Amino acid sequence: MTLSTLLTRRRALLPLTGVAALTAVALLASISSAQPRQALNPVAGTQGFLVMTEGDAKLLGAENEGTVAVGGNLSFDTYQVALRSAGSFVVPPDANPTALVVGGRVNVAGSIPGSRLQVLQNGYVKIGDLTGTVVRDTDNNGAAVNTRVLPTNDYEASPRIELVTRQPVPSVGPASPLDFATAFAGFRRTATDLATCEQNVVLRTANGDPLPRPVPPGSNAVVTLTPGVTNVLNLTATDLANIAVLTFADQPTADTPLLVNVDTGDVGDVFTWRAPNFAGIGGEQARYILLNFPTATRLTLTPDSATVEGTIYAPHAELVATTQSNIEGNVISQTLTHDGGEIHDFPFSTLLNCVQASPTGSPTTPTASPTSPTSGPTSPTSGPTTPPVSPTGPTGGPTFPPTYDPTRPPHPPLPVTGVAVWPLVGLGSAAAGTGIGLLLLARQRRREES
Incomplete structure (x- = not known):
């Protein structure tokens, strides 16, 4: 191949090197902007x-059907824990699951005199600081009896935590x-x-009209859900x-x-809430509602x-639940x-x-006018047990971080992030490298010509 032919081909390649470099830059930019959600x-x-x-x-009344984990100190009145389930959080080599964890200590002075906190369903107790208490x-x-956490070395003393099983004292x-x-932190x-x-949810009136914002006091707000998406x-x-009524x-x-996100900035992040009637749903549906x-x-x-039908998710908040009604779901609070x-x-x-679209690929604003249920089910008084878990994390429910199958309908694929992005990075790098190499070759040829 003659030098003139080579130079002619090299000049023809110069625009392509620019395209390759620009393509690589654009690809890398799009990768860096993808949100890892x-x-x-x-x-x-x-x-x-x-x-x-x-x-x-402070557990003052009346009961919790499930398990409790307190990061600080615990004080109480007569109260029951694990009425329906002691969960499956087993700390080896324990024989039974732990139903009550107190990361700090039992605040005897702050508890009601003569009271008993009962841990049922053969659940165990873990206490981080036993100062001021005696375990017997x-x-x-x-005589051998069920374990108690006492304010003094007297098996009948109170206020006390009492188990319905004999947990080893140590x-x-x-x-x-x-x-x-x-x-x-998580x-x-x-x-x-x-x-x-x-x-992607539009609240409507019982007649099917969009509910005005701000919401008028005493409103019956109707929720219509789009199937297959959050x-x-x-x-x-x-x-x-x-x-006043949240109708489903x-x-x-x-x-x-x-998912209900509540912005409390308009009340200075101090919110006194008279929870509405959740019409049309009960405890089983509460498993799929998060109040954030x-x-x-x-x-x-x-x-x-x-x-309240659903989980109360308030990790920054002091939660004061003086309601005489129930909470159906998790409680996560400061x-x-x-x-x-x-x-x-x-x-x-x-x-x-x-990070998903509606099944039709269009906004999920409801188009049909829902009919307002005339009444909702009464709140159940019992429910299924907590999914099996272990000290290292849940094993009977969704994993965390969860595995996600983007081919499973109706969920669409998520943005490409993490290790899955490296093939694209390699492609972008190869394109960039090719472009840069060709530019250097062209520059060298210019020097030779001069």
């Missing part, structure tokens, strides 16, 4: 506990098998991320407070969950609140005062995925 289980960090606080808890599994006559503590700080990140999810409803605290035209399911309060620092459920009603064992049981 995926379907997730927002309550996975609870390790299967129904109620979890980072700080102190023998009565005052030396296994009670001092021991705290949970990392509360890490769990709550909860707070998740709460913030979920708050950025785009709304339905997102974003409200201010004032809007939520103005809803469709019931949430595992593949059609509802990402910035609330204090959340109070008033005594006249209706039953601190907790539970004084009235029951917490029912309907833990959040699916994944949320905000």
